[in-house]
Amino acid sequence: MTYSQRLRAQKRLDTDSLMNWLARFSVHIVLILLSLGCLLPLVLIISASFTDEIALTRFGYNLIPAQFSTTAYELIFRNPTVILRAYAVTVFTTIFGTISALALMAPLAYALSRPDFILRKPLSLFVFFTMLFSGGIVPYYILMTQYLRVQNTLFALILPYLVVVYYVLILRTYFAALPAELIDAARVDGAGEFRIFISIALPLAKPALATIALLTALNYWNDWTTALYFIRDSQLYPLQYMLYIIQSNAQAMQLQASVGNISVGEIPTQTARMAMAVLATGPAALMFLIFQRYLVRGVTLGAFK
Amino acid sequence: MDTTLNQSNRTTSVASSERNRWAMIRGHKFRRNLVWLLMSLPALLWILVFKYLTLFGAWIAFTDFKVRRGVFGSDFVGLDNFRFLFATDTAVRATINTIALNLLFISGGVIASMLIAWLLYEIYTSRLTKFYQTMLLLPRFISWVVVGYFVYALLATDNGLINMLLRNFGLEPVSWYNTPQAWPLILLLTSLWSGMGIGSLIYLSGMLAIDTQLFEAARIDGANKWQQFIYITFPIIMPLLVINLLLSLAFILNADFGLFFQVTRNQPLLYSTTDVLDTYIYRSLIVTQNVSMAAAAQFYQSIVGFVLVIFFNWIVRRIERADEPLALF
Numbered sequence: 001m002t003y004s005q006r007l008r009a010q011k012r013l014d015t016d017s018l019m020n021w022l023a024r025f026s027v028h029i030v031l032i033l034l035s036l037g038c039l040l041p042l043v044l045i046i047s048a049s050f051t052d053e054i055a056l057t058r059f060g061y062n063l064i065p066a067q068f069s070t071t072a073y074e075l076i077f078r079n080p081t082v083i084l085r086a087y088a089v090t091v092f093t094t095i096f097g098t099i100s101a102l103a104l105m106a107p108l109a110y111a112l113s114r115p116d117f118i119l120r121k122p123l124s125l126f127v128f129f130t131m132l133f134s135g136g137i138v139p140y141y142i143l144m145t146q147y148l149r150v151q152n153t154l155f156a157l158i159l160p161y162l163v164v165v166y167y168v169l170i171l172r173t174y175f176a177a178l179p180a181e182l183i184d185a186a187r188v189d190g191a192g193e194f195r196i197f198i199s200i201a202l203p204l205a206k207p208a209l210a211t212i213a214l215l216t217a218l219n220y221w222n223d224w225t226t227a228l229y230f231i232r233d234s235q236l237y238p239l240q241y242m243l244y245i246i247q248s249n250a251q252a253m254q255l256q257a258s259v260g261n262i263s264v265g266e267i268p269t270q271t272a273r274m275a276m277a278v279l280a281t282g283p284a285a286l287m288f289l290i291f292q293r294y295l296v297r298g299v300t301l302g303a304f305k
Numbered sequence: 306m307d308t309t310l311n312q313s314n315r316t317t318s319v320a321s322s323e324r325n326r327w328a329m330i331r332g333h334k335f336r337r338n339l340v341w342l343l344m345s346l347p348a349l350l351w352i353l354v355f356k357y358l359t360l361f362g363a364w365i366a367f368t369d370f371k372v373r374r375g376v377f378g379s380d381f382v383g384l385d386n387f388r389f390l391f392a393t394d395t396a397v398r399a400t401i402n403t404i405a406l407n408l409l410f411i412s413g414g415v416i417a418s419m420l421i422a423w424l425l426y427e428i429y430t431s432r433l434t435k436f437y438q439t440m441l442l443l444p445r446f447i448s449w450v451v452v453g454y455f456v457y458a459l460l461a462t463d464n465g466l467i468n469m470l471l472r473n474f475g476l477e478p479v480s481w482y483n484t485p486q487a488w489p490l491i492l493l494l495t496s497l498w499s500g501m502g503i504g505s506l507i508y509l510s511g512m513l514a515i516d517t518q519l520f521e522a523a524r525i526d527g528a529n530k531w532q533q534f535i536y537i538t539f540p541i542i543m544p545l546l547v548i549n550l551l552l553s554l555a556f557i558l559n560a561d562f563g564l565f566f567q568v569t570r571n572q573p574l575l576y577s578t579t580d581v582l583d584t585y586i587y588r589s590l591i592v593t594q595n596v597s598m599a600a601a602a603q604f605y606q607s608i609v610g611f612v613l614v615i616f617f618n619w620i621v622r623r624i625e626r627a628d629e630p631l632a633l634f
Contacts, residue, residue, distance in 0.1 A: 023530060027424050028433065034421065035440035038498065041455040042447070044466065048458055060464035104351060107344035116334070117341045123349065130356040132618070133611045136603040137583075138590055139362020140355070142376060163351045193340040222448035225562060229591065240450045244567070247454065251570060277454045281447060288446045292439050296506075 042281070049073070049275035056270055072271035076279070082242070083276060089154070090239040090280075094220040097158045101216045102209060104162055109171030110197050113178075124172075131165050141229055156230040157238060161219045167212045174208035175201060211294045214287070221284045239280040246273055363607070365600035372596075386601035396602060399585040402578065403560050409489060410496045411553045415546065417497050418504030423534060425505065426512040441502030449563030456495060456568050482570065485578040492579065495568050496561070507549065511542040548621050555617035558582060558610050582606050 040063065047065050048056060055067035076083055111117055112124050150156040178201060186196045202209070227241035237245065250273065288295070361376065366386055368379040390396045421441065425434060444452075459466050460481040468478035481487060515538065523533050560581035569579045582602060589599035 024428055024431075027427050028431070031421075031424055031428070031433070031437045035437050038440045038444050038502065041444075041452075041459075041498070044458045045451070045455050057464055060469035061458040061461065061466045062469070063466075104348040108348035111341035111345040114341055116337070118338050119342060123345060126349070127352055130352060132614050133360075134607060135356075135359035135362050136607050137586060138365065138596070138600045138603040139359040141590060142362055142365065142596070143355070143359055146372065146375065159355075163348050163355075165352070165356075168348070193337045194344070197344065218446050222446070224448060224450050224567075228587075240448045243450045243454070247450070247457075247570070274454065274458070277451050281451050284446060284448070285443070288443060289439070292442065295442060296438060 042285070045274050045277050045281075049271055049278045051271055053269050053271050069271075072269065072275035075269070075272050076275055083239075083279065085235065086237050086239045086242040086280075089157070089236055090221060093154060093157045093223075093238060094217050097161060097220045098213055098217045100158065101162050101164075102213055105164070105168050105212065106171060106202065106205075106209065107197065108163075109168045110175050110201055112168070113172045113175035115176075127165060127168060131169075137229070144230055151230045152233045152236060154236065157220075157223070157226050157236070160226050161216060161223070164216070164219075167215065171205070171208055171212060174205050178204050207294070210291070214291045214294050217287065218284060221287070243273075243277055243280055246276065362600070363604050365597060366604035368597060370596040370600065382597075386597045387605070390598060390601045390605070395580070395585060398577070399580050399582045399602075400558075403581040403583075404557055406489060406492060406581065407553075407557045407560065409493050410500075411550065411557075413493050413497055414500055414504050414553075415550060417501040419508050419542075419546065421501055421505035422508035422512055423538065425509050426538075427530070429509075429513070438502070438506070441505065443502070444499045445503050447499075449561075449567040452495065452499065452563075453567035453570060456491070457570065460491070482572050483574050485575045488569065488575055488578045492564060492568065496564055499564075508542055508545065511545045512538055515541050544624065547624065551617045551621050555614040556610065557613065558606050560584070562587065 043063055044061055047063055048061050049072050050068055050070065051062075051065040052067040052069035053071065055065070055069075059066035108127070112120055112127065114120065117123075144156060144159075145151045148155075148159075150159065182200055182204070183196055186200050191199075222240055223238065224240035224244050227236075227238050228244070231237060231241065234245075250270075365376055365379070367381060367383060368376075369382045369385075370376070370379045425437060428434060457465070460468075462468060462478065462480045462482065465481070467481075471478050479487070481491070519537050520533055523537060528536065560583045562583040565579055565581050565584050566587065569575050571584070572579075586599050586602050586606070589595050589602065
């Protein structure tokens, strides 16, 4: 290799690594922009909730409050019964629902994961075949309101997410991959099947259970459709549905005001509504951020297939 | 004689203890299976009631449903409900909207998630990857009600962020909630915002499984990043992509109710481009309370959906690799 050839090769390497660096840099820029894009809508709501009501009307929604004010939150906390009630309903359904859901799904998944369970094949078919069809909301609505008669009860809010067949599938796969020797050893030591499930299988499956628990909890926390169909009693409004109600009430008021026959009673101001949205989203976002590693793991488990 | 007796005695005792052991094991086996069955029962009951019993509800579509007379007490009217359903423009429009918008979301979603996966793959060793992933996943876990709130903050006619910007640039503000033709794009962007992060993770895991030596070899041969993507990454994750596409197509008649109901604020002025089967069924069931009509639309959605799932699943089964089962069943 002559000197000039080597020089040229060296130069190409330099430009290569420079190009490489530039490429990586621009990839980071794009990803940072996308991440901001994911976050900005939430910033918009938070900013609006801390903006002075008049300033919001005049200067509009902005990423930074045009005029900082905490009036919206003061307004909510001065008369907190509505939001506290909704909070209580949502917290209760989320906790109670998630625990019950795991108590239903984990044993089923475990049983279906046992190779020497005689009914494994037929029951698996019975369970997983339901992933292919859905009767839809109408028969479900009739079932809930005419036959189970759970409308306007907390049961209506808890029942829908108790069993998610897809989660059962994930848990079953996880249970099936547990080392058989451990279970055999426990059996030799004389442990009963239920005991093995409780004290060996469950602790070993903790990562999968945590993922499913988190997904279920978020399902319950973010649920508003169930209330839309089954809850008319305002005492039982969950958070997200209450947000929807104040939004649609305000919309109706605006419509009336624009028609002319204005009769504005007690509707929360724009900023108060945004503050409510912040208060309702906060815990879910926090839950997400704290436990997000379980979600990323959920992806490897196939939770979002 | 004595010895033979003794011997026969011994064999019987051995045989009986053997039999006992078998009986014990069988007993254990029976008990084990019983325990497993009991463990499954509560969830099985739930599935029976909520997944199988509801199928009988399909009967409502063929009756003139009266609440007081129940599902099987109402008068049978044959296909009348379906005749009414397809005589209205609304149901036809809802079907067309559902399919068109879903096609838009599916194609946009696939492109966006694949590009993001590629970007994440290129810098995967970076410490920031975790942060990007978290941020990109976050939108999926914000309830549609709150998404509706911030879309309103962006699009409100008087003081929304976008109209404020338009005014600053000296342009006419747009009354977004009164402009149906803008909504396919708005809904596409919202749906991408919500779903692209999770969508990308599937492709990313596919890319991470690729042997890096392939890229090394291509680089030595002088292939740039884009060529590497086109000639290595893309062909390898192609099966994953195709299968994802097929499975989304199987659910093309199912719209995301939250997206269409909350983000549009259920604004009737927008129905011409945003009314889909799910919102139509909701209105028939709850607002106009025409249960039979809702049931007919529901039956039609479910049946076509079922046929599509079976059909596309059959295709997926034919193209999937044996070591990597991807079909639903």
